[in-house]
Amino acid sequence: MNRTQLLSWLNKITGTDTVSHTSFISAENNQNHSRELQIEELIESLSNPHPEVSSFTQPNLKKPMALIQERSPAEILKATFNAWGLGYDALILNPDFTKTQTLEYLKNWGFKPTTNGTKSSENEPLLIALATSGSSGSPKLIGFSTNEMNQSLLITQEFFGQVFPRSWALGLPCWHVGGLMVLWRMLMTGGKVYEFNFKTHIPESIWSKVEGISLVPTQLQRLMDQDYSRELRKLSLVLIGGAACPSSVIKKSLEHKIPICLSYGSTETCSMIAGSFIKSTSEKTKLTPLPKVNFKIDSTGKLHISSPTLHLWRIENQKFFKQSEIPFYPTQDQAEIDEKLRLQILGRLDRTFISGGENVSAEKVENIALNCSLIEQAIVLIRPDKEFGQVAHLLYVPTKETGLDVEHEITKYLRTHLEKYEFPKSIDLMPEYTTLKAPRSQWEALLQQQYQEFKDQPEVLLIHGFMGLTDEFLSLKRALTQLGFPAWKISYMTLPGHDGLAITEDTSNQNALELFGQQIEQHLKTPKIIYAYSMGARVLSNWIHQITNQSHENIKGLILESAHPGGLEPEQAGQRLYKDSKIFDPQNVKLEEFIQTWSQLPLFEGLTEVPGLQELTKLKGQRHKPAQLYFALQAFSVALQPDVTQTWHKLSNIIPTLYLSGLKDEKYTHIGQRLELTHFIHPWASHNIHLQDPDWCAQRIIDAYSAPKSSS
Numbered sequence: 001m002n003r004t005q006l007l008s009w010l011n012k013i014t015g016t017d018t019v020s021h022t023s024f025i026s027a028e029n030n031q032n033h034s035r036e037l038q039i040e041e042l043i044e045s046l047s048n049p050h051p052e053v054s055s056f057t058q059p060n061l062k063k064p065m066a067l068i069q070e071r072s073p074a075e076i077l078k079a080t081f082n083a084w085g086l087g088y089d090a091l092i093l094n095p096d097f098t099k100t101q102t103l104e105y106l107k108n109w110g111f112k113p114t115t116n117g118t119k120s121s122e123n124e125p126l127l128i129a130l131a132t133s134g135s136s137g138s139p140k141l142i143g144f145s146t147n148e149m150n151q152s153l154l155i156t157q158e159f160f161g162q163v164f165p166r167s168w169a170l171g172l173p174c175w176h177v178g179g180l181m182v183l184w185r186m187l188m189t190g191g192k193v194y195e196f197n198f199k200t201h202i203p204e205s206i207w208s209k210v211e212g213i214s215l216v217p218t219q220l221q222r223l224m225d226q227d228y229s230r231e232l233r234k235l236s237l238v239l240i241g242g243a244a245c246p247s248s249v250i251k252k253s254l255e256h257k258i259p260i261c262l263s264y265g266s267t268e269t270c271s272m273i274a275g276s277f278i279k280s281t282s283e284k285t286k287l288t289p290l291p292k293v294n295f296k297i298d299s300t301g302k303l304h305i306s307s308p309t310l311h312l313w314r315i316e317n318q319k320f321f322k323q324s325e326i327p328f329y330p331t332q333d334q335a336e337i338d339e340k341l342r343l344q345i346l347g348r349l350d351r352t353f354i355s356g357g358e359n360v361s362a363e364k365v366e367n368i369a370l371n372c373s374l375i376e377q378a379i380v381l382i383r384p385d386k387e388f389g390q391v392a393h394l395l396y397v398p399t400k401e402t403g404l405d406v407e408h409e410i411t412k413y414l415r416t417h418l419e420k421y422e423f424p425k426s427i428d429l430m431p432e433y434t435t436l437k438a439p440r441s442q443w444e445a446l447l448q449q450q451y452q453e454f455k456d457q458p459e460v461l462l463i464h465g466f467m468g469l470t471d472e473f474l475s476l477k478r479a480l481t482q483l484g485f486p487a488w489k490i491s492y493m494t495l496p497g498h499d500g501l502a503i504t505e506d507t508s509n510q511n512a513l514e515l516f517g518q519q520i521e522q523h524l525k526t527p528k529i530i531y532a533y534s535m536g537a538r539v540l541s542n543w544i545h546q547i548t549n550q551s552h553e554n555i556k557g558l559i560l561e562s563a564h565p566g567g568l569e570p571e572q573a574g575q576r577l578y579k580d581s582k583i584f585d586p587q588n589v590k591l592e593e594f595i596q597t598w599s600q601l602p603l604f605e606g607l608t609e610v611p612g613l614q615e616l617t618k619l620k621g622q623r624h625k626p627a628q629l630y631f632a633l634q635a636f637s638v639a640l641q642p643d644v645t646q647t648w649h650k651l652s653n654i655i656p657t658l659y660l661s662g663l664k665d666e667k668y669t670h671i672g673q674r675l676e677l678t679h680f681i682h683p684w685a686s687h688n689i690h691l692q693d694p695d696w697c698a699q700r701i702i703d704a705y706s707a708p709k710s711s712s
Contacts, residue, residue, distance in 0.1 A: 001146040003046060003084055004122050010043050013190055024186070025074045025170075025193045037074040039187075042081045049085030056091070056111035060313070060320040061143075064114040065091035065129060069102070069175075073195055076174045077183055080128065087119025089127035089143075094175045096435075105131065109141045109315045127312070130177055132267040141315040142177075142267045149184050151308040152270045155290040156185065159275060163236045163259075165212025171196045172214055176436055178241060181271040182214055198222060207231040216242035216436060220260070221249050221376055225400070229256035239263055241272060242437055246370040246377060248399055251281045262287070264345060268329060270309040274343050286342035295337055296328060302349055303335040304328040334363075351380075356388040358421040365392050365414075365422055372413045374402050379430060379438050383447045383488065386455065386526075393447060393488060394424040395431075395438075403615050405471045426488030428481060450486050458527035458556040459489045460701055461520075465534030465562075465688075466636075467595055467620055467629055469499055475612075476690050479698035491528075493519060495536055497632025499623050505631055512635035517543050529557030529656075529704050531697075533690060537563030539636050541644040544651070557656040557704040560648070561697070562668045562687045565675075567643025576639035586630040592621025605664045605686040613691070649676050656704045660697070662686045 001009075025037035055064040066083035068090055070076045080090040093102060120126075125145035132140055157164050168186055170193050172179030186193045194210055196202060198219060207228075212235055215223070220240060223232060232238055233256055241263040253260050264287050265272040274287035274295075289295060294306040306328050314321050323329060332350040335343055347363025354360070362380040369378040377397035385391040394414075398406050407427055414423055433439055460480070462473045470492035481487050496515045497503045503512060516539055532540045537560045544555070568576060584594055595617050599607050607613060651657050659677045661669040662685035672679040680700055685692040 001150060002123050002125060007046055010039055014039050041078060045078050045081040046085045049082040055088050055114040056106055057114050058111050063089050063120045065089045068092045069095040071095045073170060073174045073183055084126045091129045092175050093131055105139055108318055130267050142311045143313045144270050144311045148270045148309045152181060153185050153188055155292055156272060159290045165237055166191045167209055167211045169194050169196045169210045169213040171198055171219055173436055177267045177271050178214055211235060212237040214239045217245040217249050218377060224252055232258045237261060244367055244370055246375060247281050248373050248376055250278055268311050269305060269307055273307050284344060286344050288342055295343055297335060297337055301334040303331045303333045305331060353382050353390045355391050355421055360422050362392060368417045369394055372410055374399055374406055374410055377430060379440055381444045381447050384451045391425040394427045397430045404474050404612050405619050408471050428487035454486050454489055458529050459491055461491050461493060461523050461528040461530045463493045463532040463536035463540060465536050469620060470494060471619060472616055472691060475694040476697055479694040483698055483702055493523060497628045502628060503631050507631060507635050509635050509640040513543055524552055524554040527554045527556045531559040531701060533561040535636060538638060538641055542641050545642060545644045545647045558651055559658045559700060559704055561660045561689055562665060564638050565643055565645045566638055566641030568639055573639035577637055580633050580637045583633060586627040589626050591624060591626050592617060595620050603687045606692060607688055610691050652677050658700060658704055660689055660700060662689050
């Protein structure tokens with residue numbers, strides 16, 4: 001389609017039905033605001049264009065391209081028609097790109113400011129170029145014409161048939177092909193577009209005018225979270241693309257009877273080229289190709305695409321490629337085609353890496369993570385690792401139903417569905433982002449920078465106390481990452497007798513220490529700053545006390561939270577042993593009730609006010625075995641612990657050694673004041689500081705990194 005054809009078509013549209021077709025885009029987001037784009041404005045932009053545009057030339061292109069960085073769909077469309085009217089093609093870029101970024105991208109793509117470039121003739125097709133980073137790497141520039149856009153419209157109409165909407169809600173940015181094609185489909189069919197703002201309330205008066213909507217999975221999840229499921233159910237089509245859709249999102253949408261269709265496509269294919277209406281979460285997603293679209297798989301499993309919608313040219317890694325020179329476009333997707341010619345995407349070939357000599361598909365790990373009911377969104381990044389070369393780093397967004405044990409349960413799920421070498425070596429919350437897709441490349445680059453900064457620094461090892469779980473450190477971990485400390489530098493250790501790590505009634509103090517030593521030696525294969533709480537701090541200190549002559553070189557710092565130094569007098573020790581033996585009856589105790597009562601002791605003043613404590617208490621009751629806790633208390637009784645005070649003092653001459661206590665825990669604050677250690681007193685907490693104020697404890701860990709060697 002050239003300018004003459006497009007102008008003729010627009011005039012025909014406005015002349016046939018001025019009531020329903022003259023108004024094209026409505027930017028109404030609430031009942032008090034409405035701004036409509038009239039088709040006459042597009043005709044005016046095409047017929048009498050405004051001459052003041054920034055344009056650039058590229059040696060491989062016949063015409064200059066007008067730079068368009070508008071935000072609203074109406075302004076993008078008007079600027080595009082204006083460029084065509086001037087005889088230029090349209091280069092539509094993200095308005096969030098800074099001027100420096102934009103100029104750098106243009107330079108990398110080979111563009112220079114226009115001086116006296118040749119404009120197009122009336123008979124040349126009208127072109128648009130969009131930037132896309134794909135799954136990784138620097139942005140590519142993809143060029144296609146209105147001919148490919150029209151072909152995309154035709155095969156989409158044929159695929160959807162009667163459910164093809166005549167009015168669309170637009171929530172995708174139009175500097176992405178998904179948003180741009182919503183505009184084009186409605187413009188070329190005489191339909192109407194309603195621009196939705198997902199951050200504001202969308203009134204029923206708007207929903208009632210809409211038949212279809214294009215979304216990425218995150219947007220679908222947010223709309224359902226905002227109680228718009230009833231409105232979505234009334235639409236004829238909810239088209240999902242842009243990223244893999246988590247099974248939890250699919251399941252929820254099916255429960256609400258939302259007519260979702262998963263799609264596959266890209267900027268290179270001018271939007272959707274395959275789709276599938278989803279009826280069940282139990283079936284693997286197999287996509288039916290749109291009419292005139294053909295697939296083939298090469299010997300490596302790579303997907304190749306033939307389609308009338310394929311782009312004309314692309315600039316990738318500063319090289320110019322003409323797609324017309326080859327009949328099939330080679331993607332970086334690994335796929336399978338069944339006997340019915342349906343397509344199943346398996347992952348990205350360019351996201352396969354070698355970890356410890358094994359090939360690992362980041363896409364496979366990501367897709368399996370997305371099938372976990374606790375995960376709403378997942379991204380797998382590839383990060384460097386000293387031992388394995390490269391490893392998977394999982395970023396996730398939890399579902400609303402998750403709790404303190406979310407990472408424990410995700411880890412358990414992944415271990416049952418992945419090979420050991422595929423398992424993510426680190427896991428963290430996904431940062432918030434404002435772009436349409438998660439900025440995978442940007443996060444991976446930041447991870448690389450973080451690795452260079454921290455690769456030679458010690459990790460942090462967290463050890464819980466009596467009746468504790470590693471899950472109780474989740475808030476502390478998140479507080480650390482908020483301070484810029486890497487999630488992949490944080491690990492946990494479970495005490496013997498806790499959470500399935502069994503000991504017996506006959507396990508002596510020495511045997512229990514040996515079991516503890518076997519575990520911690522595994523952790524100390526790499527340098528660690530150890531943060532240990534209460535019983536965990538005592539057991540660790542006792543173990544260090546026994547190996548003082550060896551002085552383990554990989555202990556680079558020690559943080560003791562509410563730790564007893566031991567060394568009770570014989571009479572006190574006897575009384576303590578008797579008290580520990582009567583703490584509860586392991587055969588008849590109702591553990592959750594006991595833990596709840598335990599947390600109300602004066603020692604833990606204020607603990608019951610901590611958000612999530614009730615949930616944590618329930619988890620402890622479910623995952624601990626009363627007999628095991630009982631045996632652990634007997635084997636690790638403070639009555640059996642030698643005085644480790646001098647051990648702590650000696651360590652403080654070698655490594656940063658901090659002692660933490662809460663002001664309301666008078667006993668342990670008094671202990672700390674007697675010690676020749678750096679002593680931090682929390683101003684309002686009691687015994688369990690890391691639950692009461694994880695941010696304060698996280699800062700103490702950062703202090704240990706920067707603390708000079710203490711002297712006694």
